[in-house]
Amino acid sequence: MTVLCAVNDIEEDSARGFDLDGRTVFAVKKDAQVFVYLNSCPHLGIPLEFQPDEFLDMDNHFIQCANHGALFEVETGDCVAGPCVGQALQAIAFHLEDGNIVLD
Template sequence: MTILCHINDIEDDSAQSFDVDDRNIFVVKKFGKLFVYLNSCPHIGIPLEFLPNDFLDNDKRYILCSNHGALFEIENGDCIAGPCVGQPLEAVPFTVEDGSIRLL
């Protein structure tokens, strides 16, 4: 199992990306809960962020695709606005063991 980082390495209301094998994924922490997604927008399959680890909108309420402005629910990856409404981000299975985030 690949260890990404310790849960305390990611601050609340922020996100961090990781290269794992041939995938780029990102972890979002919101209200102390963690969510992990493939960094690929369902609109046209390219990375969401322009700046490193900049995956959230200004209010830190949604995941934002910087390319064409799609908004995704942090909790389930559902697209609720933009050109790919109804197409969710791909969730990446993970677990937390001894404070470390591990991919399954």
């Protein structure tokens, strides 16, 4: 069991990355819901952000790959624009426990 952080440690319409022994994941909070994905673009298999915790587009509406601009729906991880349309981010199984985000 791995606790990422408290749900309240992530502000609404923002994201936060985590390094888990060489595997990086990130959590996004949108509409009071949390979503967790592997930090790897399906197009090139590289991290999505250039700067720490910068996973969202300028409007905080989509997850954005900083390398080539692909846009992913926060709720599904589906790519809706860019070179990997039709692919998706890999969701990470988790649950909420005592106000914390806990990986399954």
